[in-house]
């Protein structure tokens with residue numbers, strides 16, 4: 001403030017802006033901790049009423065001096081840091097209509113760490129992608145991003161909240177009710193998943209990390225594809241860097257397409273990767289366990305990426321060995337020799353037995369076979385899969401809620417108050433946590449086939 005009681009307009013503006021800046025804890029009440037993923041921690045939160053402004057409004061003269069338009073709110077979700085001051089990230093709050101008390105999932109990106117010291121190297125590639133893509137893409141079957149808050153060098157993405165996910169549904173059936181997922185529910189789950197993937201592919205976006213934990217379902221029974229952190233555009237088929245670009249990370253091994261295992265480097269028919277993963281998810285919804293549950297080969301001492309022999313073996317145990325007459329291009333794949341060196345694959349346990357011990361729908365079997373085409377060029381696209389006859393069986397997929405007509409009640413998402421990570425790394429201030437919520441019966445094991453076992457983490461690949 002200047003002497004003689006004259007207000008420095010810039011200081012007054014900054015003071016008001018700081019008072020009114022939207023911070024996570026001013027805008028949301030944190031109800032608890034949901035999960036910690038590769039890139040961040042996810043919290044459940046409710047929207048608070050907007051704070052009443054106590055600061056006197058800026059005078060017309062000050063406003064004019066600062067050229068603040070009356071109608072446009074100050075973009076207060078963007079931090080001052082130059083590195084973050086990217087207009088692309090400037091989300092206006094309220095892009096989704098939201099009311100006080102509405103529930104959201106807030107993903108806080110992990111800061112970088114050098115030794116024990118937190119460092120700040122700007123926004124991660126994964127975070128930037130997730131923000132950019134979620135900001136551009138709006139579809140009923142994609143989880144919606146409400147806003148991004150940048151605060152104290154941390155990034156918070158506020159998503160619509162989804163009470164369930166495919167992994168939790170599978171787990172509920174395998175561990176609690178011990179019955180298969182009803183065919184009608186399964187068909188709707190898969191159809192809505194394909195709708196979301198078709199939308200992504202129509203917008204030249206590959207998801208690349210489709211797995212049950214990333215496919216959410218709201219309490220209204222709407223499937224929402226989440227976690228676009230690994231998604232990328234594929235409109236430049238042979239862009240520098242080949243199939244994996246600079247990030248060197250791709251889908252969880254159990255859902256990895258054979259062409260990736262065999263070393264495909266370019267986006268020739270890249271969308272087919274996602275369709276293979278959908279085949280794996282379809283099979284997992286049927287059998288309540290991953291169909292190709294391979295052990296991941298780790299990086300060797302030379303840090304060269306190993307051939308994922310066990311994963312390939314697991315696929316061949318169900319589909320039989322690869323036949324070059326069915327997939328002519330396979331003999332040119334970089335890892336074809338490694339595949340041949342595996343010797344004889346174990347006795348095939350072909351897909352028909354696997355399928356027909358679980359369902360007698362020949363259309364359902366046909367769809368699965370077409371998703372599990374070895375040759376990516378012959379695999380169904382999302383559009384083709386959506387028009388497959390199986391989706392018209394038994395009343396079709398018209399219901400808005402995937403749960404319609406089902407008597408099964410799925411547990412609500414488990415929320416805890418133990419954010420068992422490093423408090424500085426990821427916790428929101430514990431003093432601001434809400435009183436204990438009744439925890440649901442939903443149990444997500446930390447490891448094992450249905451939990452976040454070693455193979456469910458992202459892994460480096462060629």
Ligand SMILES: Nc1ncnc2c1ncn2[C@@H]1O[C@H](COP(=O)(O)OP(=O)(O)OP(=O)(O)O)[C@@H](O)[C@H]1O
Pocket residue numbers: 034035036037038039040041042104105107143159160161162163165213214216226227229413457458
């Ligand atoms: N919108 C949401 N509503 C409810 N829960 C969510 C939501 N988004 C994410 N989650 C929960 O948080 C978990 C981690 O989220 P996400 O996959 O986006 O993070 P990540 O760091 O990329 O994790 P991962 O490495 O496991 O893929 C999800 O598996 C899900 O259980």
